[in-house]
Amino acid sequence: MPSSADAPDRVSAVADRAARVVGRHQVGLVVLALAVGTGAGLGAVAFRYLIEGFTKVFSGHTDYSDAGRAAHHLVPALGPWFVLLAPVVAGLVYGPLVHRFAPEARGHGVPEVMFAVARNGGRIRPRVALVKSLASALCIGGGGSVGREGPIVQIGSALGSSIAQALRLDERHIRLLVACGAAGGIAATFNAPLAGVFFSMELILGVWAAESFGMVVLSSVTASVIARGILGDEPFLRLPAFHVDHLTQYPLFAVLGLLAGLLGVGFSRVLYAVEDVCDWAWRGPEWLRPAVGGLLLGVVLLVLPQMYGVGYPVLDKAVGGGYGIAFLCVLLVGKMLACSLTIGIGGSGGVFAPSLFVGAMLGAAFGAVVHAIDPSQAGSPGAYALVGMGALFAGAARAPITAVVILFELTGEYSIILPLMLAIVLATGVSHLVSHDTVYTRKLLRRGIDLDEPxxxxxxxxxxxxxxxxxxxxxxxxxxxxxxxxxxxxxxxPALPVVSDDGHLVGIIAAHELMDALASGTTVRIVELTGSSASVEADLPVGDALVMLEHGIEVLGVVADGVLIGWVGHREIIGVFA
Known part of the structure; x- marks a missing residue:
């Protein structure tokens, strides 16, 4: 009879067998994608219930953002002043939790997943899923003005990564299951399976391949079906019917797109500027920071209770034309400040929903102004709010496909596509012009990590x-x-250097270039087959040399004053990581 000491060996053998099955048979990968989608869907449902439960505990309401300065039923004597304490109490719980068990669960989550996929082989610690779900639910339930999508992306991704690591899959498959988890989380959270797919492919993986796309779709659909079966088939926002009344509205949508692109970059700048101020001001232990900073957040919530939590009812009302221009501007600025402060004090939550919120306020205010100037040509202000949502997210995150798809899924209106695409393309373009980074990549750049570099x-x-x-x-x-x-x-x-009579490097000739010349019967001189661009100086960073090698150059000659002194190829650069 096998002893208990043999158990680890049996587990290891099962994991190795599973890795071989996945590597050789597509059906194994399909099963894993379905499993990750199932887990992400159930996780999204559980996370939503956690948020609602903690919101009820801390505020006495299912969603306090539209309660209108109501009192908590457990402490009626405090009136609306209880919101000063709600973020503090929540911070006292999730601050030590994050600090002790998973510091990477702090913040909005998506940059950590992007880094894990691009630089860490998709490896995410299993405990992140649990810590992130509890910390974010506590933060949002306690008044944190952040969204659900960042946490659920990190939760689903951690689940996919944990399953892949347990089965000892290679890095390619680990990354793929991370993307499946992210897609499933977005799909289940927003009831938008297409948006989950494109969010994952565009922002998490960053590459498009048939196998990856198919597995991500399976996971997203599975998660969405599970969430719909439990929560119902209702969209997370009830948006008005969209229509374009006059062709003259298209130039107005273009102007809105440009404004949204600039404001999207501004939102990113404000977010990290507030975080810098919080870093500068705080001198105490990190675990206590959310509680102490929560008092400042409470002041914001006392003045503007519409900022409590995600704020979907407020967003819904704004899109429906329920606020005046001045108050829309107040809500826009208030959301940027409240979201930035929540992240800056060490809170946990996403910036996707806040960017949609800010975009809706911008679009609704823009539409109201246009409507006041010329009601006959302006059309519905709600149409501008919808376009503003997608355009501002595109400007902040530079994910135009995701922005188009999620607004299309939310409205179900095909007529939104043309004005939305126009505004989103312009928002993305102006964002590229004025900023190298996005609301997600800026967090990594501040750590010295540039995902665009090799x-x-x-x-x-x-x-x-x-x-x-x-x-x-x-x-x-x-x-x-x-x-x-x-x-x-x-x-x-694979290549050899060619020099002049005085020893200066003329270029480098690759074996395949020589073979082509011989096969064609050409009589060209050897110097005509060389590439002068294949030489570099000795002080060039290896990263720049790698970029040249990835553009079809076989090997690089290293020169000093034109004289060949060294040789660099992929093999030498790999040694940097050894």
Missing amino acids: GDDRLRRTTVADVMTAPPSPMLETTTLHEAAARFAATAE
Whole structure:
């Protein structure tokens, strides 16, 4: 009879067998995508119930943002002043929880998932799912003016990563299951399966492949079906019917798109500026920061209770034309401040929903102004609010496809597509012009991590001189094609340097280029087959050299005053990570 000591070996054997099945058979990956989607859907439902439960505990209402300064039924003597204490009490609970068990659960979550996929092989600690769900539910329930999507992305991604790691899958499959978890979380949270797919592909994976797309779709659909079965088939927002009354509205939507793009970048700047101020001002232990900072958040909520929690009822009312222009502007500024303060004091929650909120306020105010100037041509202010939602998110996150799809799913109106695409493209374009980063990538850039670069800090710190090897013996530029072929036949190098009579590097010739020339029967000189762009200086960062190698160049010659002194290829750069 096998002993208990053999249990780890049996578990290891099962995991190895599962990894082989997934690697060889598509059906295994399909099963895992369905499992992750199921877990993400159930997690999104549980997370929503957690938020509602904690909101009821801390405020006495299912959603306090539209309660109108009502008192808590358990402490009626305090009246609306209880909101000063709600964020403080919540912070006393989730602050130590995050600090002790999962510091990466602090903040809005999506940048951590993007980093895990791009730089850490998709590996996320399993405990993050539990800590993030509790911390974010406490934060939002206690008045934190943040969204649900960031936490559920991190929760679903942690689930997918944990399953993949337990089965000892390779990094490619770990990343894929992380994306499946993120898609399932978004789909179940917003009742928007298409948006879940495109959010995951556009922001989390960042690449489009048939296999990845198919698995992410399976996970998203599964999560959405489960959430709809439990929560119903109602959209998370009840939006008005959308229609374009006059062609003259299209230039107005274009102007709104430009404004939304600029404000999206501004929202990102305000978010991190407030976080910097909080970092500068706080000198105590990190676990206590959410509670002490919660008092400041409570002041904001006392003045503007519409900022309590996610604020979907307020967003719904604004889109329906329930507020005047001045108050829409107050809500816009208030949301930016309240969301930034919630993140700055160490809160946990997303910025997707707040960006939709801010965009809706901008669009509704813009539409109201246009309507006041020329009611006959302006159309419904609600139409501008809907377009503003998508355009501002596109400007802040630079995810135009996700922005178009989620607004289309929320409205179910095909007529939204043209004005929405126009505004979103312009918002994304102006965002690119004025900012290198997005609301998600800026958090990583502040840590010295640029996801657009081909590596991490080591690639920027290391120079070509640190990794180069001695170059192979060069060929003179007068060497004939057949002499060059003989040289290649005697070496394993994929490319060889070509120098002038005085020893200066002329270029580098690749074996396949020589083969093509010989096969075509050309009589060109060998120097005409070389590429002068394949030479670099010794002080060039390795990351820049890697970019050149990824653009079709076989190998790089390292020169000093034009003279060849070193040789760098993919093999040498891989050594940086050894």
